[in-house]
Amino acid sequence: MESHLKSLVKGQPADYVEIRVEESQVTQIAFRGPVLDSIGESVLYGGNVRALVKGGWGFVSFNSLDDLKEKVALAVKQARLVSERQAGESTLAPAPVVQDRVTVDLGEDPRRVPLAKKKELLEGYNRQVLRFGPPIATSSVRYFDKFSRLRFANSEGTYIDQERLDLGGHIVAVASRAGQTQMLATGFGSSNTFGVARGLEEKVADTCGRAAALLDAPVVDAGEYPVILDPLLAGVFIHEAFGHLSEGDNVYENPNLQKVMTLGRQFGVEKLNVFDSGTIPGVRGYLKYDEEGVPTGKTYLIREGKLVGRLHSRETAGKMGETPTGNARAVDYRFPPICRMRTTCIETGEAKFDDLLEGIKLGVYCREAYGGETSGEMFTFTAGDAVMIRDGKLAEVVRNVTLTGNVFTTLKNIDMIGNDFCTRDGAGGCGKGRQAPLATSQGSPHIRISKAVIGGKAR
Amino acid sequence: MKSPAGKVQSTFDPEVLLEKASKLNCSQAEVYQTVAASTPVNYDNNRLKSMETAQTAVVAVRVIKDGRLGFATSTRPGDTEVVDMAARAAEFGPDADLDFAPGSPVRDDLEGYDEGAASWPQEEMLAAGGEMVETLAAMEDGVLASATVEKVIGSYRVTTSGGQDVSNRATGAVVFGGAELVEPDNMIHAFGFRASRRLDIDFRGLTDHIVWLYRNARRNVPMRGGSYQVIFSPMAGMDLISPMAACLDGKAVVKGESPWKDRVGDKLFSDEVALIDDPTLPWGIRTTPFDDEGVPTQKRALIENGVLKDFYLDLRTAKALGRASTGNGFRPNPQAMPAPRTSNLTLVPGAAPLSDLIAGIKEGLYVERLMGAWAGNPYAGQVSGNIHIGFRIENGEMTGRVKDCMLSVSVFDAFRDHLLALSREVEVSMAMYRLPYILLDKVSVSTKA
Numbered sequence: 001m002e003s004h005l006k007s008l009v010k011g012q013p014a015d016y017v018e019i020r021v022e023e024s025q026v027t028q029i030a031f032r033g034p035v036l037d038s039i040g041e042s043v044l045y046g047g048n049v050r051a052l053v054k055g056g057w058g059f060v061s062f063n064s065l066d067d068l069k070e071k072v073a074l075a076v077k078q079a080r081l082v083s084e085r086q087a088g089e090s091t092l093a094p095a096p097v098v099q100d101r102v103t104v105d106l107g108e109d110p111r112r113v114p115l116a117k118k119k120e121l122l123e124g125y126n127r128q129v130l131r132f133g134p135p136i137a138t139s140s141v142r143y144f145d146k147f148s149r150l151r152f153a154n155s156e157g158t159y160i161d162q163e164r165l166d167l168g169g170h171i172v173a174v175a176s177r178a179g180q181t182q183m184l185a186t187g188f189g190s191s192n193t194f195g196v197a198r199g200l201e202e203k204v205a206d207t208c209g210r211a212a213a214l215l216d217a218p219v220v221d222a223g224e225y226p227v228i229l230d231p232l233l234a235g236v237f238i239h240e241a242f243g244h245l246s247e248g249d250n251v252y253e254n255p256n257l258q259k260v261m262t263l264g265r266q267f268g269v270e271k272l273n274v275f276d277s278g279t280i281p282g283v284r285g286y287l288k289y290d291e292e293g294v295p296t297g298k299t300y301l302i303r304e305g306k307l308v309g310r311l312h313s314r315e316t317a318g319k320m321g322e323t324p325t326g327n328a329r330a331v332d333y334r335f336p337p338i339c340r341m342r343t344t345c346i347e348t349g350e351a352k353f354d355d356l357l358e359g360i361k362l363g364v365y366c367r368e369a370y371g372g373e374t375s376g377e378m379f380t381f382t383a384g385d386a387v388m389i390r391d392g393k394l395a396e397v398v399r400n401v402t403l404t405g406n407v408f409t410t411l412k413n414i415d416m417i418g419n420d421f422c423t424r425d426g427a428g429g430c431g432k433g434r435q436a437p438l439a440t441s442q443g444s445p446h447i448r449i450s451k452a453v454i455g456g457k458a459r
Numbered sequence: 460m461k462s463p464a465g466k467v468q469s470t471f472d473p474e475v476l477l478e479k480a481s482k483l484n485c486s487q488a489e490v491y492q493t494v495a496a497s498t499p500v501n502y503d504n505n506r507l508k509s510m511e512t513a514q515t516a517v518v519a520v521r522v523i524k525d526g527r528l529g530f531a532t533s534t535r536p537g538d539t540e541v542v543d544m545a546a547r548a549a550e551f552g553p554d555a556d557l558d559f560a561p562g563s564p565v566r567d568d569l570e571g572y573d574e575g576a577a578s579w580p581q582e583e584m585l586a587a588g589g590e591m592v593e594t595l596a597a598m599e600d601g602v603l604a605s606a607t608v609e610k611v612i613g614s615y616r617v618t619t620s621g622g623q624d625v626s627n628r629a630t631g632a633v634v635f636g637g638a639e640l641v642e643p644d645n646m647i648h649a650f651g652f653r654a655s656r657r658l659d660i661d662f663r664g665l666t667d668h669i670v671w672l673y674r675n676a677r678r679n680v681p682m683r684g685g686s687y688q689v690i691f692s693p694m695a696g697m698d699l700i701s702p703m704a705a706c707l708d709g710k711a712v713v714k715g716e717s718p719w720k721d722r723v724g725d726k727l728f729s730d731e732v733a734l735i736d737d738p739t740l741p742w743g744i745r746t747t748p749f750d751d752e753g754v755p756t757q758k759r760a761l762i763e764n765g766v767l768k769d770f771y772l773d774l775r776t777a778k779a780l781g782r783a784s785t786g787n788g789f790r791p792n793p794q795a796m797p798a799p800r801t802s803n804l805t806l807v808p809g810a811a812p813l814s815d816l817i818a819g820i821k822e823g824l825y826v827e828r829l830m831g832a833w834a835g836n837p838y839a840g841q842v843s844g845n846i847h848i849g850f851r852i853e854n855g856e857m858t859g860r861v862k863d864c865m866l867s868v869s870v871f872d873a874f875r876d877h878l879l880a881l882s883r884e885v886e887v888s889m890a891m892y893r894l895p896y897i898l899l900d901k902v903s904v905s906t907k908a
Contacts, residue, residue: 035553039548045536064516088506176716260641334513372831373845400867402845
C-alpha cells in the first residue's frame with residue numbers, strides 16, 4: 001500500500017496532491033431508560049484525494065480503492081477547472097517532509113475489552129441512575145470507541161501511517177415530576193485508554209442528585225450578573241466564542257476580520273492566557289499529525305491578554321505569512337481538512353475558588369454545559385445547572401440558565417482566573433460546516449466574568 | 460466517472476448477506492444499502508474555491524438471533540463480514556422486539572427522481588453559484604460572499620428475510636448562500652438555504668432573501684427587555700416545532716418521556732395548529748414510498764385543529780405499543796439504527812401574507828434565526844436562545860437589527876394561548892420541516908440591564 005500511495009501522488013500536473021486512506025472499526029452502545037437501545041459495530045473504509053492547482057482545489061472521496069489512478073486524475077482535473085475559472089496562486093506554507101509510523105500509547109485497549117464487558121459496565125451505570133429513585137424518572141447512556149488506521153501520502157514526499165483512538169460517552173439522568181423535566185449528564189473521553197469509562201459511580205450519583213434538585217429550583221431571573229464559570233463551562237466558552245474566531249480559514253481572506261484579530265491586540269486582562277494544543281496526552285483532542293501531515297504542537301492564541309496566534313492549515317498560514325500549526329483536520333475520509341481546534345484551554349491562574357466568590361453581592365455560579373453555539377462575535381450557551389451567589393456565598397440552585405454576549409466584551413470582563421485547571425472530555429465533539437462530530441477537548445480553571453447576560457424568566 | 464453516478468451499482472449483494480445470516484442461525488435479517496454520489500461546487504470569500512466529488516456506498520445489516528437484535532454497518536466494498544459482526548453484536552443485543560418488514564407492495568408513482576437534476580451540468584451549477592456570489596458581494600465593500608451548489612444522486616434498497624425487497628432512487632439539488640461583513644465589534648452573517656428534489660430552485664428568491672436580511676441587519680437598534688409579539692421565520696420556527704416533534708416521537712412515548720403519551724384526542728393547541736407528516740408530497744425533500752425499514756409510508760395528521768391525533772412510529776416502537784409501524788423508521792445516517800423520524804413534516808399555513816403580519820405589529824420582533832435554542836429540554840417545551848439574526852418592528856416597519864438579546868418561549872403554552880397568526884408562505888428549513896412564518900404574542904425577551 002505504501003509504495004502504491006506514494007507513486008500515485010508523484011509527478012501529477014498539479015502544485016500539490018495528497019491521498020488519505022482510512023480503515024476504522026467503531027463500536028457503539030446505547031441505553032435509553034431500562035432498555036438497551038442499540039449495540040453494534042461498524043467498519044469505515046475509504047479514502048480521498050485532494051489536489052491543488054493555482055489556488056483551486058479538487059477533492060474526491062470514495063469507498064472503493066479500485067481505480068485510484070482515475071480518482072487522482074479526477075481530483076487534479078477538478079482543481080484545474082477551478083483554477084481556469086478563477087486565476088490564483090497556490091500558497092501552501094512549507095511543512096517538514098515526514099516519514100513516520102505512529103502507534104497509540106495504549107493504557108487499557110478497548111479492542112481487548114469484549115463487547116459483553118463494555119455492555120456490562122455501562123449497564124451498571126444505567127442501573128445506578130434508574131435505582132436512584134424518584135424524581136429520577138429515566139436515563140440515557142451512550143458509549144462509542146473508534147480505532148483508526150490512517151495512511152497519508154503527499155506529493156512532497158511525506159508518508160505517515162498512524163493509528164488513532166477516540167472514545168467517549170455520557171450518562172444522563174432525567175428527573176421528572178408533574179410535567180416538569182430536567183436533565184444532567186456526566187461525560188468521559190480519551191485518546192488512549194478504555195480506563196476512563198471505569199469508576200464513574202460517584203460522578204453518576206452526584207449527577208442524579210443535582211438533576212433531582214433542579215426540579216425544585218426556580219427559573220433564574222433574566223438579567224446581567226457577575227458570573228463564575230466552572231472549568232467545563234469555561235472550556236466550552238473559550239472553544240465556542242474564541243477558538244472558532246481564531247481558525248485561520250475564517251481570517252485569511254477577510255481583511256476586516258484581520259483588523260479585528262490583529263496580532264498584538266489586547267483582548268483581556270494580563271492574567272489571561274489561552275492556547276490550543278495537540279500534545280496533551282490522553283485527551284480526545286490529542287493529535288500527533290493533522291490531516292495534512294503537519295506535526296501539531298501547543299499554539300498560544302492569547303498570551304498575557306494579547307492575541308499572539310491562530311489555528312492554521314498550510315494554505316491559511318501560507319496566505320498570511322504565518323507558520324502552520326497542525327490544525328487542518330477532517331472528521332473522516334469523506335471530507336477535506338479544514339481549520340479546526342484540538343484541545344482548547346484557558347491556562348491556569350492563581351485565584352482560589354473562595355477568592356472568586358468574594359465581593360459578589362448577587363451573581364450566578366454556572367456549572368457544566370448543556371450546549372453552546374457561536375456566530376461571529378456572538379455566543380450563547382446553556383449551563384447544566386447553576387447556583388445563585390449572594391453576598392459572596394453560594395446560595396440556592398436555579399435552572400434554565402443560558403448565557404449570551406459579545407465575545408470581545410466578555411473576554412475583557414474576565415477579571416479572575418482560578419488555580420484549579422483541568423481538562424474535560426465528553427461524548428460529543430465539535431461541528432463546523434458539514435463536519436461533525438470532531439474529537440476535541442477543552443480545559444480551564446474556574447473563571448470569573450464581571451458581567452454577563454443571562455436569559456431566563458423576564459423580571 | 461465511467462457511468463452516471465446514479466447508476467453506480469452497490470457492491471453488496473443482499474441475497475448473499477441474507478443467506479449468510481441464515482447460515483449463522485439468525486432467525487431474521489434485514490439489509491439496508493445506499494449508494495450516493497454528490498458533487499458540490501464551493502465559492503468562498505467571493506471566489507470559486509473547490510469542486511468535489513463524493514461517492515459513498517454503505518451497507519447496514521440487522522439480524523435477530525436467539526431472540527436478540529444485532530446491528531452492524533460497513534463501507535468496505537463487497538464486505539460480507541458485516542453479517543458476522545451483526546450476529547456477534549446480537550449475542551449481547553437488546554431483546555428483538557420487532558419483526559422486519561414483510562413483503563408488501565410500495566407506491567411507484569411518487570415523484571422524487573428528476574432526470575434534469577441527475578444530469579445537471581457542472582457548468583450551470585458553477586454559473587448559478589457564481590451569480591449569487593457576485594450579487595451578494597456587490598452589496599457593499601467588504602462583504603464576503605459564499606455559496607455552495609450541490610447535486611446529489613442516490614439510490615437505496617431494503618431487503619428482508621421476510622420477503623421485502625424494495626428500492627428507490629432520488630435526486631437532490633442543495634444550495635447555500637451567505638454574505639458576511641466584519642466591523643470592529645459588529646459582525647453580520649446573513650445566509651439562506653434551499654433544497655429540492657428537482658431543478659426548481661429559486662436562486663433569485665434565495666439571493667433576494669439574503670440581501671433583504673443583510674440590509675435589515677446593517678443598522679443596529681436598541682431593544683428593551685419585556686414581552687413582545689414576535690414573528691419566527693421558518694428557520695427560527697424549527698426551534699419551536701422541534702419540541703413538538705420530540706413529544707410525538709414514538710420512542711419518547713414508549714419510554715414514557717413524552718408528556719403527551721396519554722393525551723391522544725386531547726386539545727393541546729388552538730384551532731389553527733395542524734401538523735401533517737406527508738411522505739407522498741410531490742417532489743418533497745423527504746418524499747419516499749417506503750421508510751428505511753422497508754415499510755410503506757403514508758400521509759398522516761399528527762395534530763389537527765389543535766387536537767393530538769397520533770404519534771409517528773418505527774417497527775420497534777409500533778410493536779411496543781401493539782400497533783403497526785406508521786412507516787417512520789428512518790436512519791439519521793446510514794451508519795445508525797432506524798428510529799422514529801418525520802418525513803415532510805408540515806405545519807399547515809394560514810391565510811395572511813408575511814407582509815400583513817409585519818404590518819400588524821406595533822412593537823415587536825422578526826426573528827430569522829436563533830442560536831443555541833436546540834440546547835433546551837424538548838419535553839418541557841421551553842425554548843430559549845440568543846437572537847442571532849432578528850429585527851425590531853415598530854409600527855409595522857422593520858427598523859434595524861437587535862443584538863445581545865435572549866428570547867424565551869414556553870412553546871406548549873404559546874401554541875395554545877398566544878398564537879396570533881401563521882403566514883400563507885411556506886418554506887422548507889434546513890431540509891427538515893415545512894413551515895410558515897409564525898406570529899406569537901407575549902414572547903419574553905431579555906437584554907442587557
